[in-house]
Amino acid sequence: MRELAGSPGTWSGLSLRVGQLVFAAASVCATASALGFAAYTAFCYLIASMGLQALWSLGLACLDCYALKFKKDLHSAVLVSLFVVGDWFPQPLKWIYFIETNQVTAILSFAASCSAAGVVVLFDRDIYACRRDPQLPCGRFELATACAFLSWAFSATSALVMFWLLASL
């Protein structure tokens, strides 16, 4: 099978994971440093989702480093493990198991980014809360949302590659 850019255990895969990790961590820091973010459900969700994303990416990045250092073929190992575990389940559960492993963090972080963006746009352009209330940390909220979108972009790329790898077996 042709080696796909961004698959587990390659340099491109590692760079995707590092990108996810860096932007997710930046988003968590920006949200946490915004005063009173806890009053808004969207930003609480954003910080939770980006925290999960950062932890998950850290784990995957460690796995990639290990594979690169010891020249293990993680690519086939991961796919084999997916199928070995998958074979214990009936077909629909196999799907759910696979989707859970990588897509869920991507979907969660996209949902969190979009709902935070909805709230930021509402504050900034619809109800003019940023101009009326100078204490509202709109700049930090915007920064956190932008980082979350960037982290999602990396995460979606890696989820697409994993899905493609599985489907093309």
Added chain:
Amino acid sequence: MRELAGSPGTWSGLSLRVGQLVFAAASVCATASALGFAAYTAFCYLIASMGLQALWSLGLACLDCYALKFKKDLHSAVLVSLFVVGDWFPQPLKWIYFIETNQVTAILSFAASCSAAGVVVLFDRDIYACRRDPQLPCGRFELATACAFLSWAFSATSALVMFWLLASL
């Protein structure tokens, strides 16, 4: 190739398309009937995205009906057309071309649903705008958001099936 549930030109595919269409249309109606929705960017985006989704699903549903009535094998025809068009492009453009055809409406409607949901939750639970301002049509906004999520669920299923079909070629 094994026939996948939900692929173009099958009864399951048609039911997915009809589900998308019905919920997208319901979401458009609920948003349009909410007084003053145009003041909120998130709901303007929701109505635009759900309108696009409804039109796109209507087109696909017509194609499915045609294939079912005249017993055409749309399944291979669609895939062949994808690859014929795709061959004119270099590899990265082929990807973009395919992704554009089905995934973009799913991603757009998910983004619209999430940002509308972020705003609805903000109104309802964070700044208590629904209780303070009885003229705000919170019920309609909630209904529109729920319909948008349901429409997205159908659309995501059909996008996943298309992606799987392409990848497993």
